Amino acid sequence: MLDLKWIRENPDALDAALARRNAEPVSTRLLALDAERRKIQTDLQDLQARRNAAAKEIGKAKSSGENADALIREMAELKSGAQNLEATERTLQADLDAALAVLPNILSDEVPDGATEDENVELRLVGDIPSFDFTPKEHYELGDALGLMDFETAATLSGSRFVVTSGGIARLERALAAFMIDVHTLEKGYLEVSPPVMVRGASLFGTGQLPKFEEDLYKTGEEQYLIPTAEVPLTNLVRESILEESALPMRFTAHTLCFRSEAGSAGKDTAGMLRQHQFAKVEMVSITTPQQSEAEHDRMTACAEDILKRLGLAYRVVLLCSGDTGFGARKTYDLEVWLPGQNSYREISSCSICGDFQARRMKARYRPEGEKGNHFVHTLNGSGLAVGRTLIAVMENYQQADGSIKIPDVLVPYMGGVTEIRAK
Known part of the structure; x- marks a missing residue:
């Protein structure tokens, strides 16, 4: 398995390494999957932060006798949204893992180029x-x-x-x-x-x-x-x-x-x-x-x-x-x-x-x-x-x-x- 961090930093080197093995370039697809997955992870973190804040607001509202129905509805929506994002993240992670699993090792510089x-x-x-x-x-x-x-x-x-x-x-x-x-x-x-x-x-x-x-x-x-x-x-x-x-x-x-x-x-x-x-x-x-x-x-x-x-x-x-x-x-x-x-x-x-x-x-x-x-x-x-x-x-x-x-x-x-x- 190749290091994803290395791929992010060296996409052209990955494609060049694959070309040495007569394989097609994949860095664009990999980086797109990775970027989408990381965006979902950021969205999840933001959503979780809002859920934590909303939970505190609900607690304060209840303790002061205020109506918390709107906050409770928001919490339910946030929970549903989190579940959807988590499902999307799992799918993206599986796709990324599958793509990485079939990538060959990076050849040593000593290896001569050749097809057969x-x-x-x-x-x-x-x-x-x-x-x-x-x-x-x-x-x-x-x-x-x-x-x-x-x-x-x-x-x-x-x-x-x-x-x-x-x-x-x-x-x-x-x-x-x-x-x-x-x-x-x-x-x-x-x-x-x-x-x-x-x-x-x-x-x-x-x-x-x-x-x-x-x-x-x-x-x-x-x-x-x-x-x-x-x-x-x-x-x-x-x-x-x-x-x-x-x-x-x-x-x-x-x-x-x-x-x-x-x-x-x-x-x-x-x-x-x-x-x-x-x-x-x-x-x-x-x-x-x-x-x-x-x-x-x-x-x-x-x-x-x-x-x-x-x-x-x-x-x-x-x-x-x-x-x-x-x-x-x-x-x-x-x-x-x-x-x-x-x-x-x-x-x-x-x-x-x-x-x-x-x-x-x-x-x-x-x-x-x-x-x-x-x-x-x-x-x-x-x-x-x-x-x-x-x-x-x-x-x-x-x-x-x-x-x-x-x-x-x-x-x-x-x-x-x-x-x-x-x-x-």
Whole structure:
């Protein structure tokens, strides 16, 4: 949520920021709603002052035996007028809140202008792309040949964009998640959390998925939704809180299932498990002061990169352009891992700094040491990593000529000493 006071003082800056995201200007409408609402509030204050004065006049009239009928009639009219004004104010406030709720975050000045992902900026390439003396296969071809990845059975169970894995591949996916969580908690200072995977709409509003992106969510009842990412419950751990500055930064991580309807992705990545309705992800969330957040963004990105480095996977880091940066983010780094089967880099992690955008929606604040008043915290989130996509990357990068999969050294202890996956 953007600061309305800032919008009043910088309407042109708001419209310019929206233009960077290829969105229409809204400052004129917002300021008109705000001005009307504030006028109603002033009228209400004036009316209430008159009601208070009239009440005193009625008391004096009655005590002196004078006729107060006219004043009593005026009081009734004032009460009715106040009720009408209050109803109008509620409507205007609701309209203003609804308009503010769908405004995206203000982008950082570092974010390059651009309309699509083609205009993202590559920051660095890391690792060596593997060479093969055979034509590398895609993950789903490998999984099918091994008899350990079944999309047809999944389709009969649940429909398209689901998979059933088994044996060594199922164990490898579990090993990857355990490895990631261990690195983040034992070495990087994140607190492991096991959150609910169903949340109320208020939590999704807090992190920015609602109301704008409801079509991407799975609703399970009147109030609850399946989470699209553990960012939602982890960030909302501090909602409606006032934290001590000494407690910051707070760092959380979780391995959860995630659920997305993939609305608007028809025809994209229909083969394999790159884009699923249900998938596993290890998420990182940080809660910081404004002064800490930029450094924390770099730190979080480095934590995600370290997983890829330890797995021996080649990747690149890109800075997303204005048209590709997510709704709630000020700036985002994407990590894209090399997939030999596709002969291309594909996203495996996004690490975003959100500033106080989510904090305003959640009412999450902190108390600065030695200062009066409270300030909004800054929030950050990142994948550390998407487990299913990491599974794909390991399968494709560690495939062997006979179709077997070599296990990266760091995962062998998590695989019970197994060093490769072969057909059943």
